[in-house]
Amino acid sequence: MNLRASEATDRCSTRATFIVMGIGESPIESLSQRELRNESGRVLREVSEGHSFILTNRGVPVGRIVPLDAPASALTIARPARREGGWASLGIERKAAQRGLGEILDELREDRL
Numbered sequence: 001m002n003l004r005a006s007e008a009t010d011r012c013s014t015r016a017t018f019i020v021m022g023i024g025e026s027p028i029e030s031l032s033q034r035e036l037r038n039e040s041g042r043v044l045r046e047v048s049e050g051h052s053f054i055l056t057n058r059g060v061p062v063g064r065i066v067p068l069d070a071p072a073s074a075l076t077i078a079r080p081a082r083r084e085g086g087w088a089s090l091g092i093e094r095k096a097a098q099r100g101l102g103e104i105l106d107e108l109r110e111d112r113l
């Protein structure tokens with residue numbers, strides 16, 4: 001009986017994972033969006049004490065929470081991100097509609113009246 005209770009406690013407890021960023025750097029705790037929402041007080045307290053976190057959304061790293069006085073990242077941005085391609089690059093011409101959206105919606109709503 002006690003074993004099941006401890007298993008349930010283990011499943012509900014917050015499990016932090018650590019990510020090592022590079023040689024000589026200390027591991028950084030991974031923090032989910034839900035943990036940030038539910039434990040924001042603890043997180044802010046730890047950040048004010050100098051801890052850093054990798055913020056994840058569904059297990060995918062999306063950002064970093066660091067103290068204000070943390071040294072700048074060693075990674076530099078060589079060039080800004082640039083979007084290429086997409087629907088506009090396909091060159092598809094839009095056809096003009098024969099009827100307006102309002103007319104189509106009125107026709108669909110006639111059955112309800």
